[in-house]
Amino acid sequence: MSKQILKAHKIRLYPTEDQQIFFAKSFGCTRFIWNKMLSDKIEHYKESKTELKNTPAQYKTEFEWLKEIDSLALANVQQNLRSAYNKFFKQGSGFPKFKKKGIKDSYTTNNQKGTVAVTQSSVKLPKIGHIKAKVHRSINGLIKSATISKSPSGNYHVSLLVETVVDDLPKTQSNTGIDLGLIDFIVLSDGSKVANPKFLSKLQNKLAREQKILAKRRLVAKTQQRKLSESSNYQKQKTKVAKVYEKITNARKDFLHKLSFNLIKNHDVxxxxxxxxxxxxxxxxLAKAILDSSWSTFTTMLAYKADWYGKELVKIxxxxxxxxxCSGCGHLLTKAELPLSVRSWDCPSCLQKNNRDINASLNILNEGLRLVTLKTVGVTGLA
Structure with missing residues (x-):
């Protein structure tokens, strides 16, 4: 079965000096309009106890330089701010925060009749034209929007949101349960294991060295009473630290994408x-090791890929x-009988030898299949 989905494609950009200036203006203008609109909303609410319905167009007369950038970028700021307010009032999310320069610099524009397009070596954007790019794969489908961003390491990327069609992957008649861990990243119910790459741990020493140098250069700038933004040595070292973090992030994402797709491809449930x-x-x-493992990101990837390709993800x-x-007889031990340090145990009821992680993944699989059956029976009953 085929279905329409929205899929993001991230592409590295190599803008010229003039194009970098345009991006800097766009980042600055969108940041300014967000902060200005948010500030006015807060002040208006303090005075009248009602929400201010302001728009970017209202500020263009006073701040004419807002006209220099893509108007759709400003329109998306308004939409994002409205969404943030709705999440705060209706869903209990945190109140919208003011944006700072250099923290997640980005702006979003929409594709209108081909204003956003991709060639083999460039990406076309509104008001700026074609930008040199490293396009790894062809973009199949209708481009809906483009988000341009600058990473702390100084690299530029565009994330294209594409409406495309995907087909269900073939059924394999194979199901699996997954036990997440820190020593092994995952243990499957068939006994196979995937080692934890520990990307942060592998580069921890290099990161610590670069951060130590950064701290020294911060101290030198402070001693000489110079602003950090004006200290070139500090800024260069800050970029080096950012590059280490970026290397860790990219390696982790690549690992999680490949592993999650492989699991979806080879299993139905x-x-x-x-x-x-x-x-x-x-x-x-355990906090550092847990965050390095990125279990939440991995689970999110499994969820949307299962939805895309016609597979079933069950959360226990x-x-x-x-x-x-015990996966053999269902005997339940107490916490005192099975502390975390015990990695294997013999069931006192059926005498089955259990590896802690494999046993857990088997139980997770059995519980998952039970929930799928209940769901199927419920749908059939309603029908």
């Missing part, structure tokens, strides 16, 4: 624990005792 990662990182001894309740239950 995938069962996984619904872990409370926010709660788990409060354990300061976080309180389900997958580790303490």
């Amino acid at each position: 995938i069962a996984i624990e619904d872990l409370n990662v926010k709660g788990m990182v409060k354990n300061h001894k 309740d976080r309180w389900y005792p997958s580790s303490k239950t």
Whole structure:
């Protein structure tokens, strides 16, 4: 079966000096209009206790330089601010925050009758034309929008949101349960394991060295009473630190994308624990290792790829005792009987030898298949 989806393609840009200046203006204008509109909304609410319905067009007379950039970029700021307000009032999310220069510099524009397009070696954008780019794969589908961003390391990227058609992947008649871990990234119910790459740990020493140099250059600038923005040595070192972080992030994303697609391709039903990662990182001894593993990102990738390709992802309740239950007979041990340090145990009821992680993944699979069956029976019953 085929379905329409929205898929993002991230492409590296190599803008000329003039194009970089245009991007800088666009980042600045969108940041300014967000902060100005948010500030006016706050002041208006303090005075009248009602929400101000302001638009970017209202500010163009006073601030004529706003006309120099793509008007759709400003329109998207208005839409994003409205969405942030709705999430705050209706969903209980945090209140919209003011934006700072150099923190997530980006702007979004829309494709209108071919104003955004991709060639083999460039990307076309409104008001700026073609920009040299490294296009790895062809873009199939209708480009809806483009988000241009500058990373802390100084690299430029464009993320294209494309409406495209995907087909369901062939059924494999294979199901799997996944136990997430820190030593092994995942353990599957068939006994296979995928080692944890620990990208942050591998570059921890290099990162620490670069951060130490950065701290020294910050101190030198402070001693000489110079602003950090005016200290070229500090800014160069700041870029070096950002490049290390970027290398870690890119390697981790590449690993998670390949692993998640491989699992979706080879299994019809995938069962996984619904872990409370926010709660788990409060354990300061494990927080760094948990964040380095990126379990939440991995689960998110599995979810949307399963939806795209006609597979089923089942999340098991976080309180389900997958580790303490014998996969052979269902005997349940207490926490005292099975501390975290015990990695294998013999079931006192059926005497089955259980590896802690493999046993957990088997229980997760069985619980996932049970939930899928209940869901199928429920849908059939309603029909």
